[in-house]
Amino acid sequence: MSVTWQGNGRDGEARIGSLLTPHGPIPTPTFMPVGTRGTVKTVDAEDLERVGAQMVLANTYHLMLRPGSPTVSGLGELHGFMSWRGPILTDSGGYQVFSLEPDITEEGVAFRSSYDGSRVELTPETAVAVQEELGSDVAMILDVLIGLPASREDTIAAMERTLRWAKRALAAKTRSDRALWGIVQGGSDPDLRSRSAAETAELGFPGFGIGGLSVGETPAARNSAVEAVVPELPADAPRYVMGLGDTEGILDCVERGVDLFDCVLPTRLARHGKVLSRDGDFSMRRAEWADDDRPIDPDCDCVACRRYSRGYIRHLVATKEFLGPRLLSLHNLTYTLDLMKRTRLAIEQGRFQSFKEDVTRRRSDDFPA
Numbered sequence: 001m002s003v004t005w006q007g008n009g010r011d012g013e014a015r016i017g018s019l020l021t022p023h024g025p026i027p028t029p030t031f032m033p034v035g036t037r038g039t040v041k042t043v044d045a046e047d048l049e050r051v052g053a054q055m056v057l058a059n060t061y062h063l064m065l066r067p068g069s070p071t072v073s074g075l076g077e078l079h080g081f082m083s084w085r086g087p088i089l090t091d092s093g094g095y096q097v098f099s100l101e102p103d104i105t106e107e108g109v110a111f112r113s114s115y116d117g118s119r120v121e122l123t124p125e126t127a128v129a130v131q132e133e134l135g136s137d138v139a140m141i142l143d144v145l146i147g148l149p150a151s152r153e154d155t156i157a158a159m160e161r162t163l164r165w166a167k168r169a170l171a172a173k174t175r176s177d178r179a180l181w182g183i184v185q186g187g188s189d190p191d192l193r194s195r196s197a198a199e200t201a202e203l204g205f206p207g208f209g210i211g212g213l214s215v216g217e218t219p220a221a222r223n224s225a226v227e228a229v230v231p232e233l234p235a236d237a238p239r240y241v242m243g244l245g246d247t248e249g250i251l252d253c254v255e256r257g258v259d260l261f262d263c264v265l266p267t268r269l270a271r272h273g274k275v276l277s278r279d280g281d282f283s284m285r286r287a288e289w290a291d292d293d294r295p296i297d298p299d300c301d302c303v304a305c306r307r308y309s310r311g312y313i314r315h316l317v318a319t320k321e322f323l324g325p326r327l328l329s330l331h332n333l334t335y336t337l338d339l340m341k342r343t344r345l346a347i348e349q350g351r352f353q354s355f356k357e358d359v360t361r362r363r364s365d366d367f368p369a
């Protein structure tokens with residue numbers, strides 16, 4: 001079987017459902033921790049199970065260069081390689097490649113490997129082939145990204161090329177047991193967004209990424225882009241805002257009918273000593289935590305909060321011990337996945353709006369002493 005989505009209820013535009021994959025069903029809306037090089041930094045597969053991760057994301061660009069998709073395939077594809085039993089989504093690598101200022105032609109992109117400087121080419125077809133070899137449950141098409149700010153002309157050109165590449169990607173697909181999802185582009189112009197969504201949907205993809213968001217646009221611009229896209233997509237297809245993972249952004253998008261998210265934010269912030277919490281996000285470096293024997297968050301049941309004090313974790317962060325980022329990663333992932341669980345429950349019980357208001361208010365109030 002491939003990957004399908006089944007709706008289980010709605011509250012306004014917010015919706016719950018099950019994503020059915022070859023590696024089991026998972027409830028949506030949900031958040032995918034990012035395992036860039038086949039590892040979610042500082043945490044292992046058992047940790048991911050413990051923090052409640054259901055689906056993880058791996059990065060095509062990094063894995064095709066190191067260790068290479070044939071090696072991953074030989075070690076049992078990504079699931080065997082990472083020893084992760086649940087579903088995996090791979091991004092196409094476009095996001096990383098476009099940050100390397102590649103040569104872009106109608107055929108594809110050519111760039112210098114960030115590992116050894118060698119010249120590498122990626123086309124819509126090879127991006128599909130590499131992801132099929134990696135064996136991810138969901139592969140994403142290679143799309144065309146543009147830097148911000150971008151002119152309307154450049155935005156249209158990137159959007160139209162993404163559509164042409166989407167057709168080529170679909171034609172290159174060979175595995176019927178894996179899914180390939182399209183990506184909607186269109187920058188911050190709602191008209192272009194809705195056109196991109198309608199034309200990508202016409203191509204018949206079973207799921208849709210909404211790309212080019214969470215790149216510094218305002219929340220209002222992001223929300224209006226999502227509002228322009230969602231009505232153009234089939235109601236029974238999963239919708240995935242790529243690269244978004246902050247609490248307020250997730251809730252804004254769930255409210256507008258989005259099912260899936262991914263972001264490096266929980267683990268990246270952890271490596272910078274930052275904590276995500278129901279009372280707002282804060283730095284573990286603050287001097288006031290030095291003698292504090294309370295857990296980071298008394299309501300959290302992650303290992304960092306069950307066993308260790310703020311004073312201890314602050315010490316680990318201040319002395320750059322490896323355990324500091326690890327404990328904070330486990331906490332920040334637990335926080336984010338718990339947010340998704342509470343979101344699903346609120347939708348199921350028809351109280352998403354008041355849930356969203358409560359979460360947002362508590363996080364914006366003064367931090368409790």
Ligand SMILES: [Zn+2]
Pocket residue numbers: 296297300301302303304305306330331332334
């Ligand atoms: Zn915790």
